[in-house]
Each structure stands twice: as structure tokens, then as C-alpha cells.
Amino acid sequence: MSQLLDHDLLARLGAIPAEARVPMLGNVAGKHRSPHRGSSVEFAEYRKYVPGDDTRRLDWKAYARSDRFYIKEFEADTNLRVYFVVDNSGSMNFSDKGISKIDYARRIVANLAYLFVNQGDAAGLSVCRDTLHIEIPPRRRPAHLQLITHTLESLEPKGETGLVAALHAVAEKVGQRAVIVILSDLFCDTPALEEALQHLRYRKHDICMFHLMDPQEIAFHFDRPHRFVDMEDNTTLVVEPNLISDEYQAALQEFLVNVKVACHNVHADYQLVTTDTPLEPLLRDFLLNRLPKKGKR
Amino acid sequence: MSFYQQPLLWFLCAAAIPVIIHLLNRRRHKTVQWAAMQFLLKATRESRGKKKLRHILILTARALGIAALATAAARPMIGGLLGWGASQVDTVVFILDRSASMETTADQASQSRRELAIDRVKDAMKSLDATKLVLIDSATSTPQDIPSPEALAEITNTKASSAAADIPALLQRAAEFILETKPGRTEIWIASDMQYADWDKDSERWATTRASLASTPQKTSVRILSLSTPSKSNISLSILSSHRSSDDLLLDLEVIRSGDSSSALNLPLTIALNGTKTTDSITIPGQTLRFQKRIKLPKDQVEGQGWLTLPSDANPNDHTVFFTYGAARPVKTLIVSAAGEAASYLAASAAPPGFAGQSSETIAPSQFLTKVNSLSDYAAIIWSAPLPDEGMTLPLNTFLTTGGHVIFVAPQENSTSTFNKIAWSPISTAPEGKFFILKNWNHDDGLLRDSLSGTALAGQTMKAIKRQIPTAPAGTFSTLAAWDDDSPFLTRLVMERGTAWFIATTPNYTWSNLGDAHLLLPALQRAVLAGSARFDSALLADVNRGDALPRNNETRTRIDDYIIDQKSDATFSAGVYRLGERVIATNVPVSEHEPLSIQKAELESIMQGVSYRTFEDTSTTSTASEEREIWKLFLAGVLFFLIAEALLCLPKPVKDSPTLANQKPKAI
Numbered sequence: 001m002s003q004l005l006d007h008d009l010l011a012r013l014g015a016i017p018a019e020a021r022v023p024m025l026g027n028v029a030g031k032h033r034s035p036h037r038g039s040s041v042e043f044a045e046y047r048k049y050v051p052g053d054d055t056r057r058l059d060w061k062a063y064a065r066s067d068r069f070y071i072k073e074f075e076a077d078t079n080l081r082v083y084f085v086v087d088n089s090g091s092m093n094f095s096d097k098g099i100s101k102i103d104y105a106r107r108i109v110a111n112l113a114y115l116f117v118n119q120g121d122a123a124g125l126s127v128c129r130d131t132l133h134i135e136i137p138p139r140r141r142p143a144h145l146q147l148i149t150h151t152l153e154s155l156e157p158k159g160e161t162g163l164v165a166a167l168h169a170v171a172e173k174v175g176q177r178a179v180i181v182i183l184s185d186l187f188c189d190t191p192a193l194e195e196a197l198q199h200l201r202y203r204k205h206d207i208c209m210f211h212l213m214d215p216q217e218i219a220f221h222f223d224r225p226h227r228f229v230d231m232e233d234n235t236t237l238v239v240e241p242n243l244i245s246d247e248y249q250a251a252l253q254e255f256l257v258n259v260k261v262a263c264h265n266v267h268a269d270y271q272l273v274t275t276d277t278p279l280e281p282l283l284r285d286f287l288l289n290r291l292p293k294k295g296k297r
Numbered sequence: 298m299s300f301y302q303q304p305l306l307w308f309l310c311a312a313a314i315p316v317i318i319h320l321l322n323r324r325r326h327k328t329v330q331w332a333a334m335q336f337l338l339k340a341t342r343e344s345r346g347k348k349k350l351r352h353i354l355i356l357t358a359r360a361l362g363i364a365a366l367a368t369a370a371a372r373p374m375i376g377g378l379l380g381w382g383a384s385q386v387d388t389v390v391f392i393l394d395r396s397a398s399m400e401t402t403a404d405q406a407s408q409s410r411r412e413l414a415i416d417r418v419k420d421a422m423k424s425l426d427a428t429k430l431v432l433i434d435s436a437t438s439t440p441q442d443i444p445s446p447e448a449l450a451e452i453t454n455t456k457a458s459s460a461a462a463d464i465p466a467l468l469q470r471a472a473e474f475i476l477e478t479k480p481g482r483t484e485i486w487i488a489s490d491m492q493y494a495d496w497d498k499d500s501e502r503w504a505t506t507r508a509s510l511a512s513t514p515q516k517t518s519v520r521i522l523s524l525s526t527p528s529k530s531n532i533s534l535s536i537l538s539s540h541r542s543s544d545d546l547l548l549d550l551e552v553i554r555s556g557d558s559s560s561a562l563n564l565p566l567t568i569a570l571n572g573t574k575t576t577d578s579i580t581i582p583g584q585t586l587r588f589q590k591r592i593k594l595p596k597d598q599v600e601g602q603g604w605l606t607l608p609s610d611a612n613p614n615d616h617t618v619f620f621t622y623g624a625a626r627p628v629k630t631l632i633v634s635a636a637g638e639a640a641s642y643l644a645a646s647a648a649p650p651g652f653a654g655q656s657s658e659t660i661a662p663s664q665f666l667t668k669v670n671s672l673s674d675y676a677a678i679i680w681s682a683p684l685p686d687e688g689m690t691l692p693l694n695t696f697l698t699t700g701g702h703v704i705f706v707a708p709q710e711n712s713t714s715t716f717n718k719i720a721w722s723p724i725s726t727a728p729e730g731k732f733f734i735l736k737n738w739n740h741d742d743g744l745l746r747d748s749l750s751g752t753a754l755a756g757q758t759m760k761a762i763k764r765q766i767p768t769a770p771a772g773t774f775s776t777l778a779a780w781d782d783d784s785p786f787l788t789r790l791v792m793e794r795g796t797a798w799f800i801a802t803t804p805n806y807t808w809s810n811l812g813d814a815h816l817l818l819p820a821l822q823r824a825v826l827a828g829s830a831r832f833d834s835a836l837l838a839d840v841n842r843g844d845a846l847p848r849n850n851e852t853r854t855r856i857d858d859y860i861i862d863q864k865s866d867a868t869f870s871a872g873v874y875r876l877g878e879r880v881i882a883t884n885v886p887v888s889e890h891e892p893l894s895i896q897k898a899e900l901e902s903i904m905q906g907v908s909y910r911t912f913e914d915t916s917t918t919s920t921a922s923e924e925r926e927i928w929k930l931f932l933a934g935v936l937f938f939l940i941a942e943a944l945l946c947l948p949k950p951v952k953d954s955p956t957l958a959n960q961k962p963k964a965i
Contacts, residue, residue, distance in 0.1 A: 091332035101332075187335060217333045225323050228331035235334060238326055239341055243348045247340035255336065 004110035004149050009280050010118075016287040018115050020080050020179050020206045021269070046070045080179055081122045081138040084109045084148075085163075085170055086155070087184030088127045088134075090231040093157035094185075095275065096216035104212055104275045105183035106152040111283060112181065113148050117141075125151055128166030129159040138178070160232045161188045167196035171203050181208040185217075186259055187232075194262035207268035208286070211259060215274045220248045300371040308367035315359035355945045362938035369931035374424075387481030388429040390471045391418055391443075393455055394489035395435050395866075396462040397840075397885040400614040401490065403526035409612075409864075410524040411457060414488030415449050417522060417914060422446035429480065433471055435462035435495075436841055436869040440474045457862065458869035459614055460841035461886040462495040465502035465903075468519070472509030475517055482515050488522040494888030496895040496903070503903045510907050519909040525894050526914070530556030531611035532564065532581070533890040536618040539882075540826075540833050541594070541625045543654060548590040548620060550605070553890045558584040568592065570603040572858055587749060599624045602873040602882060604859050613862055615890060619873050619882040621836045625654070628829045629674060630821075632659040634681035642804035642812040643679050643706070646821040655825065665689050676829035677702040679821065681803060683712035683721075690716060697795035700831030702824045704798045707765035709805065717790060718773050719799065722766040733802075733809075735759035735786055735816075738778035743789060744798060744820035745778050759786075759816055761809035767799035774799070787820075794831065798824060839886040840871050844879075851877035 049058060049069035059072040086109060092102040113123040117140060124138030125148050136144075136151060163184050170180065180200055186193060200207050222241035229236050241248075256272065263270035269290065273282060300306060331337065399411040408416070422430055423446055430443040436458040449455055464487065471485050489495065510517055537549040554562065562581045567574060570592060579586070594601065602621035610616060630647035634640040640659050648657035660668065662682040669692040672678070678696065680703060685693055694717070697703055705716070711723045727733050738745045738756050747753045756778070766784045767774070778787035780801070790797040800820075804812030811817050838845035847853050857873035873882045900911070 094330065094332035185332060187332065214332070225326040227326045227328040228334065228337055229328060230334040231330050231332050232334075237334070237337055237341065238323075239337065240323070243352060244337070244340040244344040247343045247348075248336050251336040251339040251343075252333070 004106050004152060005114055006107070006111060006279065009283070010111060010114055012280065013111075013115060013283055013287060014118065016284065017119060017291070018082075018112070018121070018287055019290045019292065021267075021290060022177060022204065022206045045073050047073060080116075081124065081174070081176065082113070082116045082179040082181060083124045083126060083138065083170060083174060084113065085126045085128065085166060085180060085182045085184075086152070087161060087163050087182075087186075088129050088155050088157050089161040089163075089187075090158045091161065091185055091187050092212070094214055094217070094231055096214055098215070098276050100157075101185055101212040101214060101275055102155060102157045104273070105210070106155070107279055108183060108210055108283070109152055109181070110145075110149050111279070112286075113145055115283075115287070116179075117145055123148060126166065126170055127151070127155060128162050129157075130162035130165075132162070132166040132169045135173075163188050164192045164196045167193075168199055171196070171199040171205070174203065174205065177204045177206070179206045179208065181210065183210045183212060185212050190255065190258040190262055193259070194265065197262060197266040197268060201266040201268075207263075207266060209263050209268050209270045211256075211270065211272045213272065213274050215276050218252065218274065220245055220252075300373050302371045305367065305371040308370065309364055311367060312360040312364040314363065315356050319356060351945055355942055358938045358942035358945065362935050362942065365931045365934035365938060369928040369935065372928050373931065374927065386425070386428055386484045388431060388483045389422065389425070390431045390433060390440070390474060390483060390485045392464070392467045392471055392485060392487045392489075393432060393434045394462040394464065394467075394487070394492075394495060395455065395458045395460075396490075396492065396495055397457075397459045397614045397889040398492050398495075398612070399462075399490050399524070400457050401528040401531060401612040403524075403528055406526070409457070410490050410526075411455070411488075412450075413914065414522055414524055415455055418486060418488065419446040419449050422449075431474065431480075433467055433474070434458075435464075435467055436460045436866065438463075438467060438470050440470070453866050453868075456866035457614060457864050458840070458866050459871040459883070459885045459889075460869045461839065461889050462489070462492075463500075464489060464496045465500045465506050469502055469506040469509055472506060472513060472517070475513045476509065479514055483513070483517050485510075485517060485519045486522065487519065488524065491521075491523050491525045491894045491900075492889070492891065493893035493895050494886075494891055496900070498895060498899045498903050507904075507906055516908060519904065519907055521900075521909060521911045523911055523913050528555065528611045530554075531615070532562075532607055533612065533615040533885075534605065534607050534618050535615075535887045535890050536605075536620060536837065536884055537587075537887065538830065538833070539620050539622065539837050540830075541622050543625055544594050544596060546592040546594050546620070546622050548592065548605070548618075550588055550590050550618070551887070551890075552579065552581055552586040552588075552607070553892070554581050554584050554586075555892050564607055566590075567606045568603065569605075569858065571595070571598065571601040594622065600880065602857055602880065604857055604873070606859075614865070614871075615885050617859060617871065618884050619857060619859070619871055621873050621880050621882040623836060623880075626829070626832045627674075628655045628676045628825060630655070630657040630677050630679060630825050631668060631672070631675045632657055632679045632681065633662050633665050634659060634679070635661060637805070638812070639681050639706070639709070639803045639805045639808075642817065643681060643821070646804075646814065646818045647677070647679060647825055649818070662689075666692075672696045672701070673699065675701065676832075677704065677821075677825045677827075679704045679706065681706045681708065683708045683710060684714040684716040684719075686714060694792065697797055698793040700794040700828070702796050702798065702828035704800065704821065704824050705767075706800045707763075707803045707808070709763075709765075709803055709808065717792075717797070719767055719769040719788075719790065719797075722768050724763055724765055726763050727761065732760035732762060733764050734761075734781045736779060736781040736783075738787065743777035743787065744823050745787060745816065746823075748819075754819055755815040758813070759810065761802045761811070763808045764802045766801050796824075796827070836881060838881055838883050840883045841869055842886070844881055845874075845883040847876050851879075856880065 046059065046062065047070065049071050053071050057071050059070050062070045086105050088102065092105065093100050095101070109125065116123045120140060122138035122140045123144065125134065125136040126132055127134035134151060136148060163186070167182070197207060220241060225238060225240045227236055227238045260270055271286060393414065395411050400409045402409050422428065430446060432441045432443050432454060433439065434454045437454055441454055443449055468485065468487070475483050533553045535551045537551055540547045564579055564581065566577045566579050568577060579588070590605070600623040602619070604617055604619045606617040632640060632643050632647065634643065636659070644657045644659055648655035665685070666688065672692055678701065684705070693703060708721060712721060714720070735756050740747045740753055745754050745756060767788050774788040774790040776785040776788050780786050786801045788799045802809040802811055804817055806812065854875045855867070855872050856875050859872060861867065861870050861872070871884045873880065
């Protein structure tokens with residue numbers, strides 16, 4: 001088994017179902033709500049009988065009360081497809097003291113994929129640099145997990161971010177509704193990112209965003225002049241961090257707000273994550289937050 | 298501003314340390330791979346301005362703090378001579394202007410400018426340990442070692458004098474002293490009231506002085522203590538000339554009034570003649586009054602002396618004049634001319650019948666050599682003949698160099714002879730119906746100058762039919778009047794104490810209307826009087842100049858009864874003195890009465906290339922401008938800069954460590 005998987009963690013989180021927030025269109029029966037009516041035990045609604053309906057589904061008790069024919073309908077349960085879109089650009093390789101953003105993303109993807117597959121859902125993987133360069137279609141087989149984890153382990157972050165183009169490509173390629181889990185530092189043009197998310201939303205996908213940041217990128221704590229080398233295009237800049245820390249924080253705050261607003265506009269499940277955050281509470285909160293509220297399904 | 302511990306000023310270089318550290322710190326940066334470059338770029342763009350300014354201010358505060366500390370350690374001083382002079386030198390050559398004008402007391406002051414200057418230098422020298430003081434005073438011009446600053450006020454050479462000061466000569470003397478004795482690091486301090494005449498900006502000595510100062514082994518700097526504070530109302534009296542005419546003594550006097558001169562002022566004039574005092578009064582209508590005082594001389598006394606004085610005022614040294622007189626000498630003029638109309642006019646103009654005992658004698662040119670031995674008795678010689686030959690030139694030159702005046706008029710005949718390279722041109726005649734007309738003449742100088750009252754002579758009436766122009770190599774003589782075609786009418790050749798004049802026509806009606814006396818009479822009278830002045834000049838002199846100086850084996854005794862001030866140096870006081878067998882009255886030079894000061898631009902011009910500083914001492918007491926140490930001020934400055942630096946460096950309110958929890962985006 002891959003080292004990316006934390007079995008204790010998976011054992012503790014296994015009891016929490018991984019849900020989608022929108023009805024899914026699966027090809028087999030599963031645990032997830034479908035937009036279609038089906039044969040589950042979950043009552044959906046009454047509707048008037050029309051000729052041609054199966055008379056076995058007539059609610060005779062309702063006919064006895066109202067002298068009218070009603071068909072009793074139930075929810076259909078299906079499985080879902082989850083697509084993990086991982087940013088593999090150079091900036092994802094950054095780490096100050098702890099693990100890099102790409103390592104953190106690997107662990108999230110591997111463990112979530114395990115949880116989804118384990119409950120009968122299909123998991124796929126898309127990896128992008130300047131373009132979408134790895135695509136693993138979603139499968140329900142447990143053996144498929146090995147392919148995903150092997151692919152994750154082999155990732156080498158480099159190049160510039162092509163996340164926006166990759167998301168547009170995913171939106172075009174994934175025809176049926178799916179859960180799209182994006183893991184990136186989002187160092188790209190925010191308005192363009194919002195357009196890509198709108199595209200996904202238009203395709204009725206359930207979007208989850210793991211915005212990965214290194215703690216040092218947020219704190220920006222340096223005590224002397226540094227020569228900063230851009231990890232994507234090798235641009236260099238010599239600055240005195242003390243002099244520009246306020247402006248840096250202001251720019252960062254503006255960026256974070258813009259990203260959050262963009263995700264909010266598309267009803268995406270946004271998570272700002274620093275790489276020093278323990279994985280278990282992060283995934284537990286993620287799963288719990290996705291559970292349907294009481295009385296809703 | 299100057300410093301007690303000047304070497305400590307090297308620590309000012311330490312002010313560069315914060316900047317150097319900053320630059321070094323920038324160079325030893327660490328290289329890091331960075332992902333969030335877009336925020337860095339944006340922050341860098343936006344941080345230019347306020348932050349940089351703050352950083353520059355911090356660096357500046359640090360640098361200034363260190364500089365202020367170094368300055369305080371060097372013990373800075375300001376005020377008075379401290380700012381003016383105190384510094385690390387081995388020798389100070391102190392040039393003291395103790396001319397008559399330095400005795401002026403400034404408004405609301407109790408001391409004269411000279412006394413103030415001495416006090417300033419005394420105080421400044423106390424601050425300079427082991428610095429040698431050498432005095433060169435304006436009266437003696439002799440370097441003198443001063444054992445201690447305290448002695449400055451006591452020695453004779455710093456006491457008041459009535460002489461003028463020759464600052465360029467004194468400065469040159471100081472430079473020579475430095476070159477001769479090589480006294481190490483030397484500064485020249487000049488204390489002066491900056492009087493225009495004393496500084497004599499046109500003096501040819503300045504070039505030599507500057508060169509001498511430049512050639513000193515260690516570059517000598519000059520510090521000038523300017524004591525030109527306006528004085529109280531002051532009235533000065535000066536004697537321009539004295540002339541005995543029979544039993545009268547004619548004194549040309551001038552009164553200059555400084556301060557408020559808007560209204561006329563009536564003053565008593567005390568006259569002492571051979572011990573007998575009388576009082577007269579004079580009215581000064583404006584700023585200046587020139588008048589002639591006629592003093593009736595006792596008939597039984599051939600010679601005598603006396604003085605005139607005005608009431609004492611801001612300067613006790615400039616309101617008394619002294620005079621002496623001897624037996625009246627006849628004013629005789631020798632006319633060398635062939636008999637004729639011109640000779641008659643010349644004789645009448647040189648000695649009008651019955652006027653002031655003047656007389657003239659006309660001789661033919663051939664008789665001139667018979668008069669050679671008695672030429673010194675004549676005030677002037679009028680030469681209306683071809684220029685003298687070699688035999689006559691020698692006695693004429695002697696006559697001229699001893700103060701006589703010779704007037705050459707056109708000889709009315711062509712000749713090739715010359716006198717000191719000057720020759721007469723051939724006779725030229727004006728075109729028919731036209732005249733040579735006098736067009737320009739000098740109204741301020743020469744025989745045709747305006748009168749004392751400012752009235753111009755009637756030169757425009759001068760016309761000539763014939764003329765002979767004096768010719769000479771360029772620069773031989775100066776032209777004081779010219780015809781309408783710019784050829785000279787009146788020229789002058791100065792020969793030591795005497796003057797030769799050349800008039801380009803003659804008082805003959807076939808030649809010109811010069812005989813009408815509009816010009817001829819005043820011109821010849823002026824020449825004759827100037828020539829006769831040498832008989833009286835031996836009786837009147839400026840203090841410390843010319844005839845006032847004792848000649849070989851002459852002893853000097855004061856014979857007037859004027860009571861001199863104890864502050865004065867008797868050797869250089871105005872008065873009447875017997876020098877051997879001669880008696881002479883010495884007075885404050887007229888130039889000392891001029892209130893004009895040398896301007897800054899003029900000072901810059903004459904001190905060009907010399908390192909000099911000027912301190913304007915406007916105080917009126919000896920303690921007013923004493924030096925004050927101001928190191929405390931600089932320590933306060935250090936404190937101020939350190940506090941400013943601390944305030945600028947204060948960190949902003951500490952924010953919580955940015956974690957995921959507190960870095961949530963702001964509310965949408």
C-alpha cells in the first residue's frame with residue numbers, strides 16, 4: 001500500500017460518509033441522491049396517475065381516502081464520480097520548514113480517494129502544470145486506487161500554473177455530474193479562475209476547493225534582506241522583507257478575499273489550508289460539512 | 298564655530314557607519330526559492346515612498362546622532378572670537394589697525410573699536426594653549442612678540458594713534474615675517490574697522506601680498522575681525538592746507554558729520570594760537586562743510602603754532618587739527634619768453650598786480666641759465682619759447698622733482714627740440730572762418746578743474762586760430778583737456794613732486810582768445826599756488842608720513858600745549874613737533890575721516906585665492922561676544938536623534954501569529 005495513505009486516519013474517518021452536495025448521476029446504485037426517481041426506501045413525493053404507469057405503484061390507501069389515483073414515488077440512490085484536480089506547477093513545491101504543498105495535496109487526494117472508492121464511488125485524477133498533462137478516469141475498483149497513488153507519488157512540480165485552462169478542460173470533458181476536488185495554491189489570475197469555476201458550475205459539478213498555502217507564505221517572516229527566486233519562472237527580486245511586510249500582507253489579504261469571493265459565487269466548498277494543519281481534523285471537518293443538514297437529503 | 302579638540306572631529310567619519318552597515322547588509326542577502334512572487338512584486342511596487350522615506354529617516358537619524366556625538370566631543374564653541382578664531386595653530390600674527398578711525402566708539406558702547414578688538418583677541422588667545430602671539434600694529438608695522446595675551450592692552454604698540462593704516466602693507470609684512478621665521482601653523486588675524494582708505498583696494502601691493510601668502514610653507518589663513526558697527530554721532534575736523542599770506546594764516550578746513558545730518562548744527566570752534574585760546578562758532582548745514590579759516594597772526598611773531606578743536610564726540614582723535622607757520626615767503630613766477638603780447642598776458646595772469654604779494658619776472662630764453670641757482674625761490678616757471686635744450690633741461694628737471702610747476706605754452710615757432718620726450722608739433726591753422734574749439738576738459742582734476750564751490754570754468758569760450766599740439770610716445774603724459782578734434786589742449790607730466798603742464802596755444806590774439814582770462818588766470822594761479830605749496834608743505838604733514846618722520850639725527854619734541862589722552866601713543870599722536878631745527882604740525886590723515894567701508898565684494902576681490910574668514914563683531918562691550926561652549930546643545934541633539942530613531946523603529950502593534958484561524962479572509 002502507498003505511504004500516502006494513513007490507515008489510522010482512514011479507520012477513524014471511515015464511518016463518515018463522503019457525500020455530494022448536489023444530486024449525482026451514477027451508473028450503478030449507490031449511496032448518493034439521484035435527480036431521478038427510483039426504488040429506494042426513501043419516499044420522495046406523490047403524483048397523479050397517468051395511463052401507462054405501473055399499477056403496482058398505485059397508493060391504494062391514498063385512493064381510499066381521496067378517491068383519486070396517486071402514484072407513490074421514491075428517491076433513486078446512485079454512486080458518484082469524484083475528480084481530483086491537482087496543481088503540479090513549480091510553486092506547489094514550496095516548503096519553508098514542513099512539507100511542501102504538493103506533498104500535502106498528495107496526502108489529501110490519496111486519503112479522500114480511498115474513502116470515496118471504499119464507499120463505492122469512482123475516483124479519478126487530473127494533474128496540471130501549464131496544461132492538463134495527466135488524466136486518470138474515475139473507476140470504482142479498489143485496484144484503481146493504486147494507480148492514483150502511484151501517479152501522485154511520481155509527480156514532479158515544475159513550470160507555470162495552467163490551472164485555469166485545466167479546469168476549463170475538465171469542465172468540457174466530464175459530461176456527467178461529478179464532485180471536482182481542486183488542490184492548488186491558486187497563484188493565477190483570480191478573475192480567470194472564477195470564470196473556470198463558473199464553467200464547472202454550469203456543468204452542474206459539485207466543486208471542492210482546497211486552497212493550499214505554506215505558513216511562511218502567510219506570515220512572511222524574514223529578518224534580513226533576501227533574494228527571492230520565483231519557483232515558476234526564476235524571476236529574482238532582492239528585497240528587505242521588513243520594509244514591505246505590510247504591503248505584502250495587504251496584497252495577500254486581497255488575494256484571499258478575492259479567491260473566497262470567487263468560490264462563494266459558484267457555491268464551491270472552499271477550504272484555506274496551510275501545510276502545517278493536521279490532516280485528520282481537516283478531512284473530518286470536510287466530510288462532516290458535506291453531510292446533509294437534518295431533515296434534508 | 299570652532300573646536301577645542303579639533304582632532305576629535307575625525308570621528309565625524311563614524312557617521313557613515315550606519316549607512317555602510319546598511320549597504321553591507323543589503324549585499325549579504327540570502328537566496329530563497331519563493332512561490333508567492335505575485336504578492337512580493339505588488340508589495341515592492343507599493344512600498345516605494347513612505348516606507349523608504351521612513352527608512353532613510355532612520356538612517357539619517359542614526360548618522361546625525363553619531364555626528365552630533367563626535368561634534369560634542371570636539372567641544373564646539375560659538376560667539377565672539379571663538380567662532381572667529383580659536384583653533385589649533387602654533388602662531389597667531391595679529392595685525393592691529395590702530396588708525397585714528399579705530400578710536401571711534403560704537404553707538405551705546407563704552408570702549409573704542411581698538412579696545413574691543415584687543416579684548417576679543419585677548420580672550421581668544423586665552424583659549425589657545427601654547428600658541429605664540431605676534432603683534433604687527435598699523436603705526437610701526439614691526440612684528441613684536443607678545444609674551445602673554447594680558448600684555449596686549451598694556452604695551453605701547455596697541456595704544457591709540459593718529460596715523461592711517463596701510464592694511465595691504467601690514468599683510469605683506471606679516472607674510473614676510475612668516476616666510477622669514479617659519480613659525481609653523483600660522484594664522485593672521487586682522488582687527489580693523491574696514492575703512493575704505495586703509496584697505497586701499499586699488500593698491501598694487503595686494504598682488505604681492507597674495508603671492509607672499511600663497512608661498513608660505515603651510516597655507517596661512519586670514520581671519521578678519523570687522524569692527525564696523527555704526528558709531529554715535531561724530532564730527533571730524535581735518536586741515537586740507539595752510540598758507541601764510543602776509544599777516545594772515547589761511548587754513549582750508551573740512552568738517553565731516555556722521556549720523557543725523559538733516560538739520561544744521563552750530564558748534565563752537567576753539568582756536569589756540571601760540572597758547573592763546575579763542576572761541577569761534579561754525580554752522581554745519583549738512584554732512585560736509587569745507588571752509589577757509591583766516592587767522593590773524595601777531596605782527597611780532599615770525600613763526601608759531603596752534604590748534605583748532607571741536608567739542609569731543611564719538612572719536613576723541615579726529616576733532617582736533619594742528620598747524621604751524623613760518624615767515625611768509627614771496628610767491629614768485631619766472632616767465633621765460635621773448636617779449637611780446639603773450640609774455641604780457643602770462644605775466645599778468647601769473648601775478649596780478651597787487652594780488653597776495655605775488656610777483657613775476659620775465660626773461661628771454663637765453664638768460665635762463667643765469668637763473669639756475671635761484672630757481673628754488675620760484676613757485677612756478679612759465680615757458681613760452683621753444684623747448685629747452687639739454688643744458689637747460691637738467692635744472693628744469695631738478696626744479697620739477699623738488700615740487701615746482703612748469704607751464705609750457707605753445708612757442709609760436711616750429712622747433713624739433715624735445716623735453717623729456719615731449720615735442721611741439723608744427724603750427725597748425727584753423728580753416729578760413731573756423732576755429733579750434735575747446736570741447737572736453739577734466740572737471741575734477743588739473744588746472745581747469747571746477748572751483749571749490751563746484752562752478753565750472755568757462756572752457757566753452759575758448760577758441761583758437763592757431764595751435765601747436767604737444768606730442769610724445771603713448772603714455773608719456775595724460776591729457777586733461779582736448780580740442781573738438783580730440784587732439785590735446787592741456788596735458789600733464791608728473792615728475793616726482795612737481796608737474797610739467799603743456800598748453801597747446803598761446804595768449805596772443807593772432808593765435809587764440811586764451812588771454813581773455815576765462816581760463817588763463819585760474820589755470821596759472823592754480824599752477825603757481827601748487828608750486829608755492831611746497832614752501833608751506835614743510836610745515837604740515839600727516840602723522841607717521843613723509844616730513845613727519847624724523848630725519849638723520851633729528852630729535853623729536855612736542856611743542857604744542859594740547860593735552861593728549863593717556864590712551865594715546867605719544868609717538869604717533871597728532872600735534873606740533875620740533876624735529877631738529879624744523880617745526881612741523883602733524884595731523885590725522887584726511888582719509889581717516891571718510892566714513893566709507895570696504896564692501897564684501899571688494900574684500901573678496903582683493904583676497905582672491907587667500908583663505909580668509911570675516912567675523913562681524915557687532916557687540917558693544919568686551920564681554921558681549923565671549924565664546925560659549927555649546928557641546929551640551931550637541932548632546933541634546935544626540936538625544937533627540939536617538940529618540941527620533943527609536944520612535945521610527947518602533948514596531949507596529951504586534952499581530953497574532955498568522956495561522957489559518959486568524960488569516961480567514963475578511964467578511965464578504
